[in-house]
Amino acid sequence: MSVKPSNKNGDRELLQTSELPMTADAILSDFTHYFGRMLGRRTIQVDSPFLYQSVVYAARDRLMERWNKTRNTVEANDSRRVAYLSLEFLMGRLLRNALLNLGMEEETTAALDRIGLDLEDVCEREKDTGLGNGGLGRLAACFLDSCATLSLPVVGYGIRYQYGMFHQRIENGYQVEEADSWLREGFPWEIERIEYAQTIKFGGRSDVQIDEQGRSRHVWVDTNDVLAIPYDIPVPGFENDVVNTLRLWSAAARDEFDLEEFNAGSYADSVASKNAAENITMVLYPNATTENGQELRLRQQYFLASASLQDTIRNWQRRHGDDFSEFAAKNCFQLNDTHPAIAVAELMRLLIDEHGFDWNGAWDVTRKTMAYTNHTLLPEALEMWPVAMFRRLLPRLLDIIYEINAHFIAEISQRWPGDNDKVRRMSLIQEGADPMIRMAYLAIVGSFSINGVAELHSRLLREGLFRDFAELWPDRFNNKTNGVTQRRWLAACNPALANLIGEKLGDSWKTNLEQLDALREFADDPDFQARWRDVKLANKQRLAADIENKTSLSVSTDMMFDVQVKRIHEYKRQLLNVLHAIHLYDRIRRGDGEGLAPRLILIGGKAAPGYVMAKSVIKCINNVARVINSDPAMAGRLQLIFYADYNVSAMEKICPAADLSEQISTAGKEASGTGNMKFMMNGAITIGTLDGANVEIREAVGGDNFFLFGNTVEDIEALRGSYDPQALIDGDTDFRRVMDLLESGHFNRFEPGILDTLIQSIKEPADPWMTAADFRSFVDAQEVAGATYQDETLWTRMSILNTACSGRFSTDRTMRDYNDDIWHVEPINQETS
Ligand code: 26Q
Secondary structure, eight states: OEEEOOOTTOOOEEEOSSOOOOSHHHHHHHHHIIIIIISOOOOOOTTOHHHHHHHHHHHHHHHHHHHHHHHHHHHHHTOOEEEEEOSOEEEEOOHHHHHHHHTOHHHHHHHHHTTTOOHHHHHHTSOOEEESOSHHHHHHHHHHHHHHHTTOOEEEEEEOOSBOSOEEEEETTEEEEEOOOTTTTOOTTOEEOGGGOEEEEESSEEEEEEOTTSOEEEEEESOEEEEEEEEEEEEEOSSSOOEEEEEEEEEEESSSSOHHHHHTTOHHHHHHHHHHHHHTTTBOOOOOGGGTTOHHHHHHHHHHHHHHHHHHHHHHHHHHTTOOTTHHHHEEEEEESSTTTTHHHHHHHIIIIIHOOOHHHHHHHHHHHEEEEOOOOOGGGSOEEEHHHHHHHOHHHHHHHHHHHHHHHHHHHHHSTTOHHHHHHHOSEEOSSSOEEEHHHHHHHTOSEEEESSHHHHHHIIIIITHHHHHHOGGGEEEOOOOBOHIIIIIITOHHHHHHHHHHHOSGGGTOGGGGGGGGGGTTOHHHHHHHHHHHHHHHHHHHHHHHHHHOOOOOTTSEEEEEESOOOGGGTHHHHHHHHHHHHHHHHTTOOTTOOOEEEEEEOOOOTTOHHHHHHHHHHHHHHHHHHTOGGGTTTEEEEEETTOOHHHHHHHGGGOSEEEEOOOTTOOSOOSHHHHHHHTTOEEEEOSOTTHHHHHHHHOGGGSEEOSOOHHHHHHHTTTOOHHHHHHTOHHHHHHHHHHHTTTTOTTSTTTTHHHHHHHHOTTOTTOTGGGHHHHHHHHHHHHHHHHSHHHHHHHHHHHHHTOGGGBHHHHHHHHIIIIIOOOOOOOOOO
């Protein structure tokens, strides 16, 4: 140990002289220290959280040295850096990933083995860090893994919700939500950094004061302040000794409680304001349109944006004092959807009100540092906030947004003189009885880059939703196709397949996924095919055991595992999948099931608690499942199972075991999808529409290795107006029979009427999801998929080719694209130990 002399701020650094060894001996000794001395435990019970925690501490110690080194290198080089602002980081479990990236999996296994423990069991004890809803949150987590692996200086900023994504239980077929108290047993990965707490203002009023020099200054006064306390989580890169940071903010009252109020006798009131402050980071919002416009959600968004920007500025001033001339050259803020878009106005406020910038200077910095990623095409999902709510909660920010809008409208009027309609369309404010702020427009106007998340999605943004803006600023619009990290979604979750691939190709695919292309050579090799099938079978057995455990239904691995797991939403069309299940059931029942591939249809996902239709879809799946699974005629031929409480860890068991990947959204509605990529990487074949990244998946693997069906975006567009679902039902005997079964009450014998709304939605000419329009082609494509499955050699070939062609769907590629086109940061040049 030694002490490094003071830097210019007078800080001295305590240095460790030697790094901790990665040997089983050393790991076991540290484990023993934490378990016995720090946590004060003696008996080894397999289910104890303390075993898991002690392993984490041993791993965290080894991360800590590298973490400091990374931080020091970035600071010393004054590197340009990125802050990824996101209301969601769906991290899942962290232990296995950390051990894998640190290269200490084997030694840790050996260490635990000596005391009769299995690393697998210890890892399973970790609760998911579920601080996200689905795709957008998981994407942020994969981005962090890839940035650390590419040595890019990127810090994630998010919220430390006390309660993450709720847990789902199924009771009588209905979803029941349970709180996710993921912090209850403690979270050993985080480090509280109270020294970097920030103050966040709410309420009060915006005022103008004249300062000593006679200049007018905007002030925001009489505010209710809340503290933002950061908690850091390490993000290790793969075998490169880089450790980046995920910084999550937690809200706390500025004063423990209001002493004056307390002394005046109103103890309850004094505690109430503490509660109000801490409420801000209490719970993650589910992604339902019914949750739009909730005041607490706006508080969360501003809380994150303000804390993260202030933190960046604090860090800047530590190095540069009040000289902001290089700030824009050295910082970039990537906005994960519009959720943190208020950062555009907040950066303006901080620069003008607190750091002496004039309007143009501040706007220049803002426009050079902000970049916005859009994740949805659904117009109803675009965020808008009532002006009235802003005035009450964030009055100074409302001033700024109005002023940004005034400048912007002047620009449009100059470019298109007299085009008032355009001004009205593009204004940041939607006028009306209750005027609203259009957050996507604020994000666009304030950013130098606007991207979609798949080729098709980015094109539809330019041509549709954001057409006016793309016409005004064509160069700002770009595409960045999503990806997933192969470290979690192949290496860690499918070790058997990873080893088989490793035997042929070595391990370089772990950091260069395009290497998988060389697998194509083995697609027809009978020995390789047999081993490929063995791996899939073992993964199916593992999943079957898990399902049997959860549902007490027994599952045969001879069946094709036909899987759809994702949030329940009408546009994702779980209902279309159910219609197909009913169709197969009907065929088998009427004796037309000869030659059908035996199938397990597995559906999983959570419905937002306020999304009534999505919840009926879950009930419908469960009711149909009960009828199918209790019919002896279906035994060994057809099974339908709802997988409860689907989450990141569930996907780690599911995707290695899937044969068929269901990606069946209405064309033009799914921005990208990322589950589709996880399945492909693990050798599942996609049945899908030309939507989101499916288009690029099909392009990569070739039309022969993808089951395509359904109307295209153009077809759907053309159909609107003349869409007649009843005629489609009447004109198709199979469809007619499925609807008759549903309408006869066959699946809800003692629950009359409960499926009526769903049934009606299929028959509705105005159905935005056009489920009936794709029924026939879906059933036909499923028939081809089933027949193909029975040709073992052909199926295995297609499966291998899917993995082989998944190279471009790594977030390593995605992050390189972001960096080349948007961020332009240099990799951290850290001496490796
Ligand atoms: C809305 C209102 C109030 C509170 C919360 C929300 C909210 C929260 C989360 C709205 C949307 C989300 C999440 C959206 C999401 O996950 N989008 C998905 O992003 C993926 C990554 O780009 C894409 O692959 C998916 O296609 C897209 O649906």
